[in-house]
Amino acid sequence: MTVKGGSAGVRASAQRMYGSRGWARKYESRLFVSDVAVVTLTMILAHAARFGWDPFAPLAGAGGGRHYWQVTLAIAVLWVLNLGWTRSRDPMILGHGPQEFQRVVLAGWRVFAIVAVIGFLTQWDVSRGYLLFAIPLGTLALLVYRAAWRQFIHAQRDNGELLAQVIVVGPTITSGQMIRRIRRSRRAGYNVIGACLPAGHEFRDEDLADVPLLGSLDDAAQVAIDRRAEFVLLSGTDAMSLKESRELGWALEGTGIGLIVAPAMVDVAGPRVSMSPVEGLPLLHVDIPKFEGGQYYAKEIADKVTAGALLLLGAIPMLIVAALIKLTSPGPVFFRQERIGRNLEPFAMLKFRSMYVDAEERLIALREQDRAEGNEVLFKMKDDPRVTSVGRVLRRFSIDEIPQLLNVLKGDMSLVGPRPPLRREVEQWDERTARRQLVKPGITGLWQVSGRSDLSWDESVRLDLYYTENWSLAGDLIIILRTVGAVLAGRGAY
Known part of the structure; x- marks a missing residue:
């Protein structure tokens, strides 16, 4: 049975969420089985990497009566239970928002803390290498497979199910x-x-x-x-x-x-909201967004360390890309363009050149020819004739953005943030839109992983403003992981 729902004219299933035949119980059961399989495999690999395939490796400080296979089994059981205690399989958070991933990370952290406390109280000397291999690797594996399940949910919901x-x-x-x-x-x-x-x-x-x-x-x-x-x-x-x-x-x-x-207030994330009852009336307290302080310093340090590491790892591939650009079209390897940064300060943003050198001169004619629907500010065009053959591939997989890591090291940009705008775009902004520049612009951001160039101007502004006022380090990590998926799939990039 189907009913009309979703966007106008789209059919949606009338299958119920709860109940013995509801989709929620079936999906929770599948997640539970997957959790058990991933955690079990992770713990076996951690045991094998540290102690070989000997299940009777002795646990130091346990009086000779304990073996690591018992610790491996106990941690696996504790981990699966914590995934349930943190409600990481709650149907209300599956398929949308960061809460599922945050709770998976919380479950892993709790397991590590519990094992550390028990080890301290009992004087059992649990191998640090064993734990540092098992917990991060297992958490990453859980996040990856949960992301794969989320893609399944998205496909089902796009078809009117779940x-x-x-x-x-x-x-x-x-x-x-x-x-x-x-x-x-x-x-x-x-x-x-x-x-x-x-x-x-x-x-x-x-x-x-x-x-x-x-x-x-x-x-x-x-x-x-x-x-x-x-x-x-x-x-x-x-x-x-x-x-x-x-x-x-x-x-x-x-x-x-x-x-x-x-609530009457929209686009406010959970960390800024708390509730207190007054005479039976639940009052929502909304913290005023802050744009300085310790979390901003932590973000800046994380940005620069990560950007430096990525540049070192990508040095040789970047040289190959530079050679391809130079050999296939005349002009410089890098494209420098003035963009507007935090507090409306201009800076020179770097990209691998993906267009012919006369691209700016041809822009006015193209703007009139093919203005994006519903967008009077941001120019974007599919099959842009100014893009070179190599540049088309670079744009498809966002390789042209890699030199912006240098902007991150310099301090002009962040890894995650609003899109860095052009001066001519900023000149058309209203006061609301200008709030995007209260934080540093980013190489990637919320709007990029939510549709990239396929989004309308109003929707991209809304997402950027939401990020500006509600960002967190955990949210940045999730956006980076989603960016990898969007880039590999080439969604919305042109």
Whole structure:
């Protein structure tokens, strides 16, 4: 059975998320089996790398009665249990956002800490090399295979599967905005099966004409039960009193239907949000974003160390690329262009040259010929005739961006951050867009791994602003890992 959902006209499965036949339980079971397999294999390899294939290698400080095979088994069991205790297999976080990966890392860190504490208290001398091989390698393996599972989820959700059935309830304008966001983020896992609006209201926008109006706000709980919805999403309380919102929650008790409340403030990440109850009213505290301090120094150190290491590793491949550029088209190897950095300071950004030397002179004509749809600021063009044959390959896999590691070492750029803009783009910005430059621009960023050149201007600005105000070192690591996947697949690059 299918219902209309996702973007307009797209069919979505009506399969339920929870229940004995729901997709969540099946997927959790598969993840559990995969976790067990990966952890077991990792621990066996760690044991073999440190002690060979002798399962009876003695554990120092254990009085001769303990062997490493017992430690290997105990750590494997503890690790699998921690993956469950951190709720890394929770269906609500699978397929979207960084929480799944953060919880996998947390599980590995907890295992390391528990083993270290037990070793200290019992005086068992567990090999440091053994642990330093097993925990990081296993965590990396878990992250890689979880990323592979996530690709499977994305493919299924793109086809209308593995979705939770949702009814949106609230004021007309905010409900419409919420439905549009859900449809744009299909991989978040929600399928809107209808809406309940204030009595006498309806959606007037053409893109929402296919959303069934199932009743008024007073009917929301019964409508959700009748339609077998799995969540009621309260998009705002402007049309409902605090008492009515509370009664909606009461009416859903015992039905198995969850209540999701969308806050009025958007594009704010979890680390900046905390909650405190006041007279039964949950108040969300939102920290003001800060653009200096210890975490920025840590980011800068991590950027420079990583950039230096990558330049050393990539020295020979970079020489080969430079030779190909020089031999196939006249002009310099590097392309230097003024870009605008943090606090609107200009700097010279480096790239491998991927265009003919007269590219800038031909830009005006091409801009008029093929302006990107919905974008009056950022020029982008598929099959750009200014790009050389070698440059097309360099762009396809983002190899042309590698020299920007030198900009990172110099301090003009970061590994992860908003896209470095041109001066002519900045001159057209409003005050909101200019907030992107409160942090250093990056070689990669949130918008690059969310669609790269396929995104509209407004969507790329929204993602850059979200990153600027909510970034974290853990989030940067996830963006870098996603960048590797986007580059290898060549998605959205031209």
